[in-house]
Amino acid sequence: MTLEIPEVVINRLPVYARALAALALDGETVVSSQTLGERLDVTPAQIRKDLSYFGRFGKQGRGYNVLGLLAKLREILGLDRKWRVCLVGLGRLGQAIAEYGGFEPQGFQIVAIFDSDPASVGKLVNAVHVHDSAELDSFLRQNPVDIGIVAVPAHAAQQVVDRLVNAGIRAILNYAPMTPHVARDVAVRNIDPVLAMQSMTFYIKKAEPSGK
Amino acid sequence: MTLEIPEVVINRLPVYARALAALALDGETVVSSQTLGERLDVTPAQIRKDLSYFGRFGKQGRGYNVLGLLAKLREILGLDRKWRVCLVGLGRLGQAIAEYGGFEPQGFQIVAIFDSDPASVGKLVNAVHVHDSAELDSFLRQNPVDIGIVAVPAHAAQQVVDRLVNAGIRAILNYAPMTPHVARDVAVRNIDPVLAMQSMTFYIKKAEPSGK
DNA sequence: GTCGCTCCGTTACGGATTTCACAAAGGTGA
DNA sequence: TCACCTTTGTGAAATCCGTAACGGAGCGAC
Ligand SMILES: NC(=O)c1ccc[n+]([C@@H]2O[C@H](COP(=O)([O-])OP(=O)(O)OC[C@H]3O[C@@H](n4cnc5c(N)ncnc54)[C@H](O)[C@@H]3O)[C@@H](O)[C@H]2O)c1
Ligand SMILES: NC(=O)c1ccc[n+]([C@@H]2O[C@H](COP(=O)([O-])OP(=O)(O)OC[C@H]3O[C@@H](n4cnc5c(N)ncnc54)[C@H](O)[C@@H]3O)[C@@H](O)[C@H]2O)c1
Numbered sequence: 001m002t003l004e005i006p007e008v009v010i011n012r013l014p015v016y017a018r019a020l021a022a023l024a025l026d027g028e029t030v031v032s033s034q035t036l037g038e039r040l041d042v043t044p045a046q047i048r049k050d051l052s053y054f055g056r057f058g059k060q061g062r063g064y065n066v067l068g069l070l071a072k073l074r075e076i077l078g079l080d081r082k083w084r085v086c087l088v089g090l091g092r093l094g095q096a097i098a099e100y101g102g103f104e105p106q107g108f109q110i111v112a113i114f115d116s117d118p119a120s121v122g123k124l125v126n127a128v129h130v131h132d133s134a135e136l137d138s139f140l141r142q143n144p145v146d147i148g149i150v151a152v153p154a155h156a157a158q159q160v161v162d163r164l165v166n167a168g169i170r171a172i173l174n175y176a177p178m179t180p181h182v183a184r185d186v187a188v189r190n191i192d193p194v195l196a197m198q199s200m201t202f203y204i205k206k207a208e209p210s211g212k
Numbered sequence: 213m214t215l216e217i218p219e220v221v222i223n224r225l226p227v228y229a230r231a232l233a234a235l236a237l238d239g240e241t242v243v244s245s246q247t248l249g250e251r252l253d254v255t256p257a258q259i260r261k262d263l264s265y266f267g268r269f270g271k272q273g274r275g276y277n278v279l280g281l282l283a284k285l286r287e288i289l290g291l292d293r294k295w296r297v298c299l300v301g302l303g304r305l306g307q308a309i310a311e312y313g314g315f316e317p318q319g320f321q322i323v324a325i326f327d328s329d330p331a332s333v334g335k336l337v338n339a340v341h342v343h344d345s346a347e348l349d350s351f352l353r354q355n356p357v358d359i360g361i362v363a364v365p366a367h368a369a370q371q372v373v374d375r376l377v378n379a380g381i382r383a384i385l386n387y388a389p390m391t392p393h394v395a396r397d398v399a400v401r402n403i404d405p406v407l408a409m410q411s412m413t414f415y416i417k418k419a420e421p422s423g424k
Numbered sequence: 425g426t427c428g429c430t431c432c433g434t435t436a437c438g439g440a441t442t443t444c445a446c447a448a449a450g451g452t453g454a
Numbered sequence: 455t456c457a458c459c460t461t462t463g464t465g466a467a468a469t470c471c472g473t474a475a476c477g478g479a480g481c482g483a484c
Contacts (some may be wrong), residue, residue: 014410078417196401198226205290
């Protein structure tokens, strides 16, 4: 029954959900795989196949009910609940993350911030307390957290990841430019704009005159 | 000769390069695919296969020369030159990007910033001028730029992307939570931490007690 | 009620990607 | 020089993933 779902499929579902939410805001009530596919640069067959891993959500001849499918996807992904998040590292990037208004509306609630710099500890950022990172373990023991965001320098990142994992966290969003090493049952996503740019240059270096 | 290189391969090369740079800093002079693979959670065969698309860089019985392979990868990716980058959108995120010190050392030079808010226009951020985004086209005509970073609200992003592409830019790093539509010869990378979290929740929602 | 059109769910196919496995090459030390 | 150990580069096999294609359900028109 629960046949193994490819990770690529899981990674596409939030994209579908995001598009459906946008369509709903536009007042659309139904959408076909064709239309959704055009919007997302994905073939209609791909969308239908992806969804078919989880059930039958469409109506032949019509398409999918926008709000209905959105609700289903949110349920499948576990987005129909709140998730407790902690942030480690309150440097420039950490500040931006703490103040970013895009997480909360999606159910991701930053409940604690940790930093090793005494100058930051004790502050209140966006109504969230900044703790000494030495207290990370004891805090997480008392206040379970689901997801950890790592925004410390690369040389400290593995250690932070280890502590988060040891404290029971099984999902990590890593901004440090390194590859974290974790047990197989821990989910990790890396965000690195430099890597993204470094792969694009391969494609534009060819016919690039640029130099006037 | 130039057999088609899979994009997944290209996306891994910068990761290899980053690891090699770290190894070099540690004073390592040679590395085997085995050792590199352990560090990056990639199979040795994968690394060797990826590299074999481009040539023969290793020595049997020894492995790869760290600096030599790094130089080769940088050449393959086009990282052996400077790239001119412009940033569109100087909100919270744009500020953080403009001040981030991680691009310049990798050869990505932000040469111009654009925003539509008159309050920002004319400012100097990290020694870079902020232009009115109405001047985007005329500026780019006079000052060729290779890569565009989009950090505007989602509803404005497609328009910004179109203007960048029309001005000749063929690589875009998009931070807005939407799927940009571009011609096939334009490279796009999307960065969205919310999507990343929304795919992780699928994996941790199962055995997650959490609720006390 | 039937026709005709749309569009889903699914299966089968084929292409792309990863893994396997091994011959050959480099290095070391007796 | 030779034996032995390591590790590469690479075809072949295995796996994974995306696309095509089609039967059939829903809907509207008449
Ligand atoms: N700033 C960006 O836009 C950006 C973008 C992408 C990636 N990154 C990466 O994110 C990370 C943070 O970047 P930044 O610019 O905020 O750096 P930063 O130096 O401004 O901040 C790092 C913060 O981490 C804290 N810290 C260090 N070690 C710690 C530890 N063991 N436990 C807890 N806190 C610790 C420091 O006190 C500091 O506040 C870096 O790895 C960087 O490469 C940054
Ligand atoms: N802040 C973050 O940490 C973060 C993280 C991920 C993604 N994002 C996304 O990045 C984008 C920017 O986020 P933000 O928090 O900086 O928003 P913001 O509202 O603070 O800034 C947006 C900026 O874009 C400018 N702008 C608007 N329309 C423009 C146009 N047509 N041309 C040029 N400039 C224009 C505005 O003047 C403003 O300065 C959003 O799409 C957001 O969802 C932000």
